[in-house]
Amino acid sequence: MEWVWQNLVLEESLSHPHLLNGLLALSAIHLVTKTDDEPRRDALINAAERYQGRAISMLARIIGNLSPSNCNATFCLSSILVICAWGFPLIAHPT
Numbered sequence: 001m002e003w004v005w006q007n008l009v010l011e012e013s014l015s016h017p018h019l020l021n022g023l024l025a026l027s028a029i030h031l032v033t034k035t036d037d038e039p040r041r042d043a044l045i046n047a048a049e050r051y052q053g054r055a056i057s058m059l060a061r062i063i064g065n066l067s068p069s070n071c072n073a074t075f076c077l078s079s080i081l082v083i084c085a086w087g088f089p090l091i092a093h094p095t
Contacts, residue, residue, distance in 0.1 A: 009076050016073035018058035022080040025051035029087040045091060052084055 013020040028048035032041050059077060062070060 012073045012076060016070060016077075018055050018062060019073040019077045019080075021051045021055035021058065022077040022084075025049075025055060025084055026080050026087070029084060029091055032091040041091075048084070048088070048091075052081070055081070 009019070009023070013023050025048045028044045028051060032044045032048070035041055035044070055077060059074065059081075062074060066074060
């Protein structure tokens with residue numbers, strides 16, 4: 001599974017901006033968990049929100065036009081958005 005996320009999903013994101021923005025949002029959420037520097041945390045949370053918003057906006061345009069060329073990226077993004085939904089409450093209110 002690790003190989004799929006580190007290779008196939010990353011490769012797919014190069015052709016699908018909605019997936020790339022989802023990965024950037026998830027990466028920012030992950031980085032928030034690795035820092036105690038409050039200004040950096042705030043900047044990363046803002047970046048995560050921005051990237052997630054872009055991904056959702058792009059997804060809204062694609063969802064009505066699913067095709068074999070974008071269905072894998074769209075499925076991956078859906079999975080990432082679920083993970084983000086679990087992650088945002090943890091980083092916004094860590095206690």
